Structure formats: structure tokens, C-alpha cells
Amino acid sequence: MFHPAGDLLVTVGIILFLFIFLRFIYTIPLKISLAAERDQARLCGESDVGFGPFSIAFLYDGTLKGEMSIMGRHLFSFSIPTTGEEDNEPxxxxxxxxxxxxxxxxxxxxxxxxxxxxxxxxxxxxxxxxxxxxxxxxxxxxxxxxxxxxxxxxxxxxxxxxxxxxxxxxxxxxxxxxxxxxxxxxxxxxxxxxxxxxxxxxxxxxxxxxxxxxx
Incomplete structure (x- = not known):
């Protein structure tokens, strides 16, 4: 028993849409920017990862912070807590x-x-x-x-x-x-x-x- 033409068109349309969408996602490049500096006293750095309109940045200067953006607009910031450690050089x-x-x-x-x-x-x-x-x-x-x-x-x-x-x-x-x-x-x-x-x-x-x- 054959499906009505309308159902077939909808099914084919959904499959084509998913194929085009996944192909588009597959070809989107991933942008990564990294910067770090370390001396005898401290370590600081930043990283930014962008995929299409979305981007997430991490900043470290003793504490780790991050922020989320979409199409260049800042959405929210967040901090990542770290556990305290004793300063034991050896x-x-x-x-x-x-x-x-x-x-x-x-x-x-x-x-x-x-x-x-x-x-x-x-x-x-x-x-x-x-x-x-x-x-x-x-x-x-x-x-x-x-x-x-x-x-x-x-x-x-x-x-x-x-x-x-x-x-x-x-x-x-x-x-x-x-x-x-x-x-x-x-x-x-x-x-x-x-x-x-x-x-x-x-x-x-x-x-x-x-x-x-x-x-």
C-alpha cells in the first residue's frame, strides 16, 4: 500500500532539510584563540572558542572565569571555583x-x-x-x-x-x-x-x- 503523495513529500522534505542542515553544521569551522603567559610568580591566560554564532571564553589570572556570547552579544558570565591547596613547594x-x-x-x-x-x-x-x-x-x-x-x-x-x-x-x-x-x-x-x-x-x-x- 502506497503512502499519499503529500506524506511522501513531507517525509522527503524533512530528510532533505536534515541532510542540508547536518551538512551545514559539518562545514562550519571552529575558531580557537589561545594566549598564555607564565613567569616565576604567576600564570595567566585566556582562550576563546567560537562555533558559528556561539562563542565561549575562559580567562585565568589566579581564578578561572568564563563568559558565553552569541553573535557578539554577551549572554552571561560564570566563575569556576577551585579547591584550596597548601603552598608546599617540594x-x-x-x-x-x-x-x-x-x-x-x-x-x-x-x-x-x-x-x-x-x-x-x-x-x-x-x-x-x-x-x-x-x-x-x-x-x-x-x-x-x-x-x-x-x-x-x-x-x-x-x-x-x-x-x-x-x-x-x-x-x-x-x-x-x-x-x-x-x-x-x-x-x-x-x-x-x-x-x-x-x-x-x-x-x-x-x-x-x-x-x-x-x-
Missing amino acids: EKEKSEEEGFQSGMRWVPVIFQGSRRIIRHFRIDTLTCHVRIGCGDPCTTGMVYGYIQAIIPLLPGEHDICIIPDFYDPALLGHCRLDTLFVHPFSLLVYLSRLIIPEVLRKPVTSGGKIDTESG
Whole structure:
């Protein structure tokens, strides 16, 4: 039994509308602006993410704040509370060193997807003057080598100066990046295929020890 012509037209119209709408959403670029500055005393930065008429900005200067806008009009602001922490310098330096070490396992993943990521974005402004150190000469050299290998692949003009510190943990300097990601959903699917397996392979700890047996 056939449906009336009117029902068929409505159904086809809805399908075409959804297809055109999803295609339009798929082609909307993602605008991202990042800026950060860190010295011995403080860390401050800001980020702005825009998708079509919507944008959200985060500002950090000791406290984290954000604001939402649509078509350039400010909608509302909000603050993100942080838990208080005791100012213990040895523990802080230890946690930073552990953060560097744990972050190293993501460097090959980022390097593997760097070519695909670069094809999806356009750089308007890129300025980076940073001194980095992981607390270990070998690790610092590896990170510095990865960065130097990626820099020639970056499109457009940029001003990048990386100074390695082979003795002390360090991350000092300032960065500014204004970029435009094209086809962000396609890139998101690709990155998920790289990141999810790494997350699933993360060792499970029990009582501070890595479990060697798996169920």
C-alpha cells in the first residue's frame, strides 16, 4: 500500500532539510584563540572558542572565569571555583615533574596525528617564546626534538623560539595562537580513534602499585 503523495513529500522534505542542515553544521569551522603567559610568580591566560554564532571564553589570572556570547552579544558570565591547596613547594615541584613524565606517553600520539591535525587548521597568528625543562636531560631532549620536528610542518608564518633547560623543570614564557579548524567533526572522529585506545591501555593502579594481572 502506497503512502499519499503529500506524506511522501513531507517525509522527503524533512530528510532533505536534515541532510542540508547536518551538512551545514559539518562545514562550519571552529575558531580557537589561545594566549598564555607564565613567569616565576604567576600564570595567566585566556582562550576563546567560537562555533558559528556561539562563542565561549575562559580567562585565568589566579581564578578561572568564563563568559558565553552569541553573535557578539554577551549572554552571561560564570566563575569556576577551585579547591584550596597548601603552598608546599617540594610537593608542587614533584607534582610538576610527575606531570611531565605522565604526559610523555601522549607525545607519540600527538606526533602521529600531527600531520592530520595540521591539514585541518589554518594559522592566523602563532607566537611562542618559551623555556621548557622536564627535570631530566633525556626527556627534555626528546620533547625538544619532537617540537623541532613539528615546527617545519606548521603552515603559514610563525614566530617560535624554544629554549631547552636540561637541568631543572621549567615552563616559562608566553604564547599566542589564533587558528581556524575546518571540518572539526571529521578531525574529532580521527582523534578519538587515536586517543581512546591509549586511554583504555592506561595501567590500573591499586594502592599505589600497578596491577600486573588482568581479568
